[in-house]
Amino acid sequence: MGRTLTRSILPFFLFATCASAQAQQRPASPAESDPVTMGWMQGSPPPDDKVVRQEDGSYYQFPRTRWAFSNMRTLFPTANLQRGDGPPSALSRQLRNDLDAVTFLPLGSNKPMRWDEALQASYADAILVLHRGNIVYERYFGVTKQHTPHMSFSMTKSYYGTLAAMLVEEALLDEKQTVAHYIPELVESGFGDATVRQILDMTTAIHYSEDYSDPKADVFAFALAGGIFPRPNDYEGPDGYYAYLSTLRKEGEHGSQFVYKSVNTEVLGWLIARVTGRNPVDVIQERIWGRLGSEEDAYILVDSHGTGWAAGGLNATLRDHARFGEMMRQDGQFNGQQIVPKKVVQAIRYGASKTDFAKAGYKTLPGWSYRNQWWVSHNRNGAFAARGVHGQTIYIDPAAEMVIVRLASHPLAANANIDYVSLPAYQAIADRLSGQ
C-alpha cells in the first residue's frame, strides 16, 4: 500500500538485455518455471513478489511470461473477436497414445529425442495434433486450459495476411499499388513507394531493427508506441501503431530481399482498414473467425487509438487456432463453407522466392520462403506455417493431412532456438501419421 509505481523505462531495457543474458545462463526448466508451481497471481491479493504486472514490464520477464501469455487481457486493453453464433464446429477425438514415443533426431544431433521430450524443450503451454481433422493428440500445461486464449505473437500476421490476400483476390486491394496510394499519411515514410505485394511478403527495405538482443533495437520504440511496453513518465514518442509507422525511413531498395520486420504487418492492417472502411479486427471476425465455428471468442491487444496489434496481438485457444489451420489445410473449406477462396490458399502454399528468403540467413529454415505473412517450407510434404516468438506455431502439413498447433512460453524469443527440435519433431509425427 502506498507503494509508488516505478513508471520508468528501466524494466524494458532489463528485458532487452535479459535476452542475451539468458543465452549464457541456463533458464529455469519447464517444470521449475511451471506457472502454477511458481504461484503467480495466487492469493487474495497475491503477495507483491507473486504479482505479474503490466506497469513495470514484469509480465514480459521469464518465468512470469509463463503466466502472462495465458492472461494478456487481464494486463492490457483488448478488442473482442466474437466466436459467431451456432454451435462449435466438430473436432472428433481419436487419440493416438503412440505419439509420445515417436522419436526423431534434432537438427545437428545424433541423439534421438522423443516427442514428449520435445514438448518440454519448447516450454509448451498447450499442443494439439489434428490428423484428417480429428484430434489425435491434445495436452495442456500450467495455467493454459481448453478455454484459455493464449498470446499468438506473430501468428497474428498470418490471419491479417490471409484476409489481405482475400481482399487482393477480390480486387479491393491492388497488390501492384503503392502504400501511399491508399495511405497518403505514409508518403514521406519509408513505406510510401513500397507496393502492397512487398508489404505482404516483407520485401520492403525499411530502417528498422527487430533484434531482441539489442537494447537499442527499434522494436522497443515500436512497443512503446503501441503501449505494449510501459512508457516512462517523460515519454514524448509516437502514440499508437499508425503514428509510429510514419517515423520510419527507407534503407535500400524495396523488393530485393525478404527481411522480417513486423512493422510491415501494421501497414497491412492499415491498408485493410482503408480499403474496407472498417476496423480490421471486425473484418477478420466477420470474414474468418466467426465462420470457423470457433469454441471461444478470441481477442487482440489494442493501442490507445483502438488499433489492433496486427503483428502480434491476437490471443486464441489451442483448438480454435487448429480450426483455422485445418481450414487452410483444406484449401479454405471448413465448417460446411468456403471461408477463404481456394486460389488464395494455393498462392500461400506456392510460396515466394526462396532466393529472396535465403538472403535473410535463417539457419533453421533452409529453402523456405515467406508469402502473404505465412512461412512456407517447400519441403517434400508441402508444409507451411504461422509462427510467433517464444514458440507459437500453426504447422500445416498437407501431405500428412496434419495440423499441429503449439502455444508456448519459451524463455527466448527467437524460434531459431527451438526449430532444431520442433521441425524434425513435426516431420516425425507427420511420418508416423502417414504410416511411415
Place this chain on the structure above:
Amino acid sequence: MGRTLTRSILPFFLFATCASAQAQQRPASPAESDPVTMGWMQGSPPPDDKVVRQEDGSYYQFPRTRWAFSNMRTLFPTANLQRGDGPPSALSRQLRNDLDAVTFLPLGSNKPMRWDEALQASYADAILVLHRGNIVYERYFGVTKQHTPHMSFSMTKSYYGTLAAMLVEEALLDEKQTVAHYIPELVESGFGDATVRQILDMTTAIHYSEDYSDPKADVFAFALAGGIFPRPNDYEGPDGYYAYLSTLRKEGEHGSQFVYKSVNTEVLGWLIARVTGRNPVDVIQERIWGRLGSEEDAYILVDSHGTGWAAGGLNATLRDHARFGEMMRQDGQFNGQQIVPKKVVQAIRYGASKTDFAKAGYKTLPGWSYRNQWWVSHNRNGAFAARGVHGQTIYIDPAAEMVIVRLASHPLAANANIDYVSLPAYQAIADRLSGQ
C-alpha cells in the same frame, strides 16, 4: 504523433466538476449524443478529437460515455467470465408492438409520457422486457448491439451479493462473523468489527463519501486506487482495491442505518476470495454465469493485482442480464437447473429494514430497502432490482412475471435523475402485461 500524454489528475477533477455543471446546463439530447452520429473512434486512425481514451479520462466524459460504456474492454484490462459450454438457453420472442404507446405519469408530473419517450429520457443504449420468460420488447441504440457487453456499474454488486448469500446459506461464510475474522488485514480499518451481514446490507459506518458532485469525494481516490481513473505521474496512493480498503476508518456505529458505499462490495469480494480460496470472478463464472446458458462471455474490469471491481466492473449483454434476472424471478431456477437456492432468492425479495433504508433519504425510493446488494421496492408487485449509475437496471417484477433490463449512458450518474420517469414506466408496463 509525438503528442505527450497528459498524465495529470486534471481530467478526473474535470469529470467530477462536470457532474454538477451538467445539472445546470442542458446536456446533449439522446439523438444529439448518439455515439454513431458523434463519430467516436471512426476512421483509421480516428482523428484526435474523435478518440475516446482511458489515459486522459475522456472515456468518462459525456457524451463520450455513450461509446465507452459499450467498449470498456478496449480501454481497460479485464478478466473473462466464460459463457459455459452448450447452447444458449432459449428466450422465445413474442414481441408486443403495443408497449411503445403505453403511457404513465412521471413522479410529480401530471403530464402523461409514453414508454418510447421514457427510453429517450433515460439515454437507453439497450432495453429488453421479458414476460413469462419470453422477449416481448427488445431495442438497441447507438453502438450497443445484441453481442455487446455493456458496463453494468453497480448491478455488478447484485451478482457478488447473490453469490455471497449462497455462501452464507452453505455456511461457508458466517454472516455474524466480523470482517477481521476472515480478513485480518482489515482489523485496523473501519471494516474490522463490521459483520458480514452489515457488509451485505451496507449498514456499515465508514468515513467514505460517494458524492459524485464533490471533487474531493473519496470515490475518486477509490477509482485511482483501482486504476479506473488515470493516475497522475506523482501518484503515491494505494495500489489496488484491497490496498485502498485498509485506508478507510470508521465513522459512527455499524448496523444503525443503510448508507450506500461501494467499498462494502469490495470487502464482500475479498470475503468471497478468502472463504473460497479463489478469485471471486471465477466463482461467479462457475456458480452463476456459466450455468445460465448465457449467449456471450461477460467480463469485469480488474485492478493491477487482478482483482475484479466488485462494486461496478461487470460488463455483459442485455439478453444475458435478462437471463440472470429471469433466474431470480423464478426463485433461482433457470436453464433446467436450480442455480441459486430458493431460500437465498426469497431472502433477497423479503428485503431488509425499511426504517434503516429511509435514513439514507432516497426521495425516489420511498419504502424501499437494500438486502444482499439488491434494491427491494416492497411495492404491491414485490419488485426488486439491480441498479447501476447512469441508468443501468435489472428490474424484476414477480407479480407481473416480468423482467426489464435497461443499459444506458445517462449524462448524470445518480439514478435519482431518471427514477421519476423509469419507475412509473416499469409499473405501467407491468400493468399492461398483467392485463390491467
